[in-house]
Amino acid sequence: MASLRDLGLSEYEARAYRSLLNTGPTTAKELSRASDVPMGRIYDVLNSIEQYNLVRSQTASRPKKYVAVEPATALDRLLEDKKRELDEKADQYESIVDELSDELDAAEPVEEKFWTAAVGPDETKDLLLERLAAADQDIVMIAANPVPQRDMQTAGEDVLAQLEDALDRGVTVNVLMSRSLVDALSENVGQRYRNSLQGRDDFHVRTNDNVTGSFNVIDGVEVCIQIPNPLASGDAFGMIDLKDPEFAANVQEEFVPRWEEGEPLTF
Numbered sequence: 001m002a003s004l005r006d007l008g009l010s011e012y013e014a015r016a017y018r019s020l021l022n023t024g025p026t027t028a029k030e031l032s033r034a035s036d037v038p039m040g041r042i043y044d045v046l047n048s049i050e051q052y053n054l055v056r057s058q059t060a061s062r063p064k065k066y067v068a069v070e071p072a073t074a075l076d077r078l079l080e081d082k083k084r085e086l087d088e089k090a091d092q093y094e095s096i097v098d099e100l101s102d103e104l105d106a107a108e109p110v111e112e113k114f115w116t117a118a119v120g121p122d123e124t125k126d127l128l129l130e131r132l133a134a135a136d137q138d139i140v141m142i143a144a145n146p147v148p149q150r151d152m153q154t155a156g157e158d159v160l161a162q163l164e165d166a167l168d169r170g171v172t173v174n175v176l177m178s179r180s181l182v183d184a185l186s187e188n189v190g191q192r193y194r195n196s197l198q199g200r201d202d203f204h205v206r207t208n209d210n211v212t213g214s215f216n217v218i219d220g221v222e223v224c225i226q227i228p229n230p231l232a233s234g235d236a237f238g239m240i241d242l243k244d245p246e247f248a249a250n251v252q253e254e255f256v257p258r259w260e261e262g263e264p265l266t267f
Contacts, residue, residue, distance in 0.1 A: 007075070016046065022034070117240045125158065129158060143181050144214055157189055164196060175204070178207065224242075
């Protein structure tokens with residue numbers, strides 16, 4: 001069950017506030033009895049929930065009396081406090097990430113051959129987005145295999161968003177697609193392309209039906225190769241990510257003639 005403790009109150013603070021709703025204006029001593037909050041703690045508890053703006057006090061009376069703020073107002077105030085705490089935490093974490101990014105980026109990358117793989121549509125997409133986010137100089141994308149229609153909108157929009165981020169980092173992007181894949185893209189993807197990417201000098205898309213498979217070359221040293229599912233046409237079975245400058249150069253050589261033969265994308 002939902003509890004006032006979920007919004008930041010202690011057990012004693014929650015008891016005191018609930019009891020005040022039932023007692024009406026009352027003294028600390030009377031509230032201690034009604035709420036089972038020890039007398040030695042009741043003043044600290046009242047001061048605390050008064051700071052939350054959950055109670056009002058009548059200082060002119062002797063002894064001092066307290067009354068609860070209406071529940072709707074009290075809950076709104078607790079919610080705003082929690083939202084403010086979360087915003088402060090988010091700012092704190094963003095500052096930590098910025099500081100660590102500068103520190104970790106200062107390390108020299110290890111230039112050794114390495115490969116990894118992902119299996120399954122979700123894992124494949126996550127790996128692709130991760131490697132696109134790692135690009136520093138250029139991205140070459142060859143896309144011929146449409147993913148299932150149920151995944152097309154989400155996958156296409158996520159990839160476009162990652163490409164936009166890459167362009168903002170100064171990365172050049174060239175995309176070569178089969179016409180069948182272009183026709184399968186959602187209208188949202190096409191609209192985002194027209195509105196955000198089509199006019200950029202560092203982003204180019206061409207179509208060529210003489211392409212097979214789907215792969216990506218990142219910074220000229222890394223290749224992500226999509227593996228289609230042999231039992232489900234068009235579905236992504238997995239992806240192999242291979243960091244090998246020599247292999248990437250060979251892939252680039254195969255890409256260039258098809259790129260030169262391609263036609264600029266039109267929707």
